[in-house]
Amino acid sequence: MSTVDEGAPPADEAQARRREQRGWCWYDWANSVFPTSVTTVFGSLYLTSVAATAAEADTATNGPTPCVDAAGDGNRLVNCDISLFGLHLPAGSLWGYLLSVATVIQVLVVPLMGAIADRSTNKKPLLAGFAIGGSVATAAMALVSGGNWGLGVVLFTLGNIGYGTSVVIYYSYLPEIAAADERDRLSTNGWAFGYLGGGVALALQLAVYLFRDSIGITEGQAAQIAFVTSGVWWSLFTLIPLRRLRGHHDRSHLAPVEGSALTAGFRELRDTLRHAKAFPLTLAFLGTYLIYTDGIATVANVSAQYGSEELGFETDVLITTILIVQFVAFIGGLLHGQVAKRVGAKKTIMGSLAVWVVVVGFAYFVQAGQALQFYALAGGIGLVLGGTNALSRSLFSQMVPPGKEAQYFSVYEIGERATSWLGPLLFAVMASMTGSYRYAIISLVVFFVIGLVLMAFVPVRRAIAAVGNRPPDLL
Numbered sequence: 174m175s176t177v178d179e180g181a182p183p184a185d186e187a188q189a190r191r192r193e194q195r196g197w198c199w200y201d202w203a204n205s206v207f208p209t210s211v212t213t214v215f216g217s218l219y220l221t222s223v224a225a226t227a228a229e230a231d232t233a234t235n236g237p238t239p240c241v242d243a244a245g246d247g248n249r250l251v252n253c254d255i256s257l258f259g260l261h262l263p264a265g266s267l268w269g270y271l272l273s274v275a276t277v278i279q280v281l282v283v284p285l286m287g288a289i290a291d292r293s294t295n296k297k298p299l300l301a302g303f304a305i306g307g308s309v310a311t312a313a314m315a316l317v318s319g320g321n322w323g324l325g326v327v328l329f330t331l332g333n334i335g336y337g338t339s340v341v342i343y344y345s346y347l348p349e350i351a352a353a354d355e356r357d358r359l360s361t362n363g364w365a366f367g368y369l370g371g372g373v374a375l376a377l378q379l380a381v382y383l384f385r386d387s388i389g390i391t392e393g394q395a396a397q398i399a400f401v402t403s404g405v406w407w408s409l410f411t412l413i414p415l416r417r418l419r420g421h422h423d424r425s426h427l428a429p430v431e432g433s434a435l436t437a438g439f440r441e442l443r444d445t446l447r448h449a450k451a452f453p454l455t456l457a458f459l460g461t462y463l464i465y466t467d468g469i470a471t472v473a474n475v476s477a478q479y480g481s482e483e484l485g486f487e488t489d490v491l492i493t494t495i496l497i498v499q500f501v502a503f504i505g506g507l508l509h510g511q512v513a514k515r516v517g518a519k520k521t522i523m524g525s526l527a528v529w530v531v532v533v534g535f536a537y538f539v540q541a542g543q544a545l546q547f548y549a550l551a552g553g554i555g556l557v558l559g560g561t562n563a564l565s566r567s568l569f570s571q572m573v574p575p576g577k578e579a580q581y582f583s584v585y586e587i588g589e590r591a592t593s594w595l596g597p598l599l600f601a602v603m604a605s606m607t608g609s610y611r612y613a614i615i616s617l618v619v620f621f622v623i624g625l626v627l628m629a630f631v632p633v634r635r636a637i638a639a640v641g642n643r644p645p646d647l648l
Contacts, residue, residue, distance in 0.1 A: 196417025307335020312404025365506025468620025509560025
């Protein structure tokens with residue numbers, strides 16, 4: 174828990190606590206612009222285009238044939254290869270490889286930074302450093318132009334590290350600023366607020382992108398503006414939690430640090446991984462979470478592809494769908510918090526997973542060209558998208574040994590990324606085997622059914638008590 178002045182009146186402390194919690198929620202608002210605008214929308218579009226430009230220039234100069242639309246379908250990435258360390262890969266595959274490499278680097282960096290954060294009595298400088306660093310790298314992506322896609326790769330990787338590490342440090346504040354009975358409400362409020370922030374930022378950027386001809390800019394310039402505004406948005410709103418979070422937290426229960434914070438971080442991480450098996454119930458919940466969150470991420474990520482390839486929708490419908498998901502997720506996050514307040518986090522998560530089964534089942538029956546049905550599907554996804562993960566975050570925070578919050582949340586985040594290939598793989602395999610995206614989308618139900626069954630058997634109250642924390646009154 175946060176340390177307080179012994180002479181502070183209880184009323185003053187309660188007010189300061191609420192102020193700190195409200196400030197904490199603002200980082201969800203601040204950082205959501207990176208996964209929403211940069212990773213999901215503009216990053217893939219712009220860097221792929223820049224890579225294609227580089228490939229065209231290279232083949233025109235050195236190759237026998239410049240990149241052409243060989244198939245006549247408007248795809249200029251056919252026969253366009255870029256070179257990296259002597260290897261040749263299609264320009265159109267750059268983004269997929271970049272996401273994979275950036276995730277691997279994150280896996281190596283984030284747990285170590287989490288261990289260092291847990292050893293610090295003031296985590297705010299670490300939060301500030303990674304958040305501001307990530308936002309600067311994001312804004313600098315606007316400098317990528319012509320064919321210098323390599324600069325874009327470096328800057329996106331740095332932004333991804335800043336995002337992942339800052340989120341882990343941010344999560345680790347949850348058990349320190351909120352009592353057991355407060356965390357579900359605080360986590361769902363933060364998550365909902367994040368979806369609202371990401372939606373507002375994306376709506377403004379898409380307005381510039383869609384009306385670019387009217388304001389006299391190119392498609393590429395609209396994407397560059399999106400990068401700059403994303404970086405400014407992220408850094409500007411990060412100032413609110415940095416101002417309101419109280420930096421110093423009690424670490425007296427930890428063993429004295431020997432050597433530098435870096436070497437202590439390595440030792441702490443090694444010990445955490447070695448002793449995690451002492452809390453099998455925490456690991457059981459984590460394993461269950463990793464199954465159903467893979468299903469959640471896959472549904473969110475393939476929805477646009479499903480709408481485009483299987484249902485035949487144009488870009489305007491897909492953009493509208495993205496915005497519907499963002500804004501309905503805000504309502505869904507708040508709703509999950511209210512339900513959890515009455516029936517408990519575990520039961521609410523289980524109910525949410527049951528709704529996911531219904532939503533994915535409905536996706537199978539959406540008719541091609543029926544935009545209203547697709548919008549209803551987007552609303553259903555948004556309703557359970559944020560709340561399921563928000564309550565999982567708060568429930569996991571209860572099962573973390575005191576003093577190891579950032580390390581366990583590092584494992585939480587990295588585990589999510591390490592297993593995130595299962596859903597897309599199943600989707601791709603089913604689409605290839607059946608020749609239909611409908612069978613591919615319905616196959617994702619398995620993640621939610623398995624998650625629901627496993628969650629029913631996880632004794633969360635015992636898991637919380639096993640790490641030495643007080644279980645909330647209602648679970």
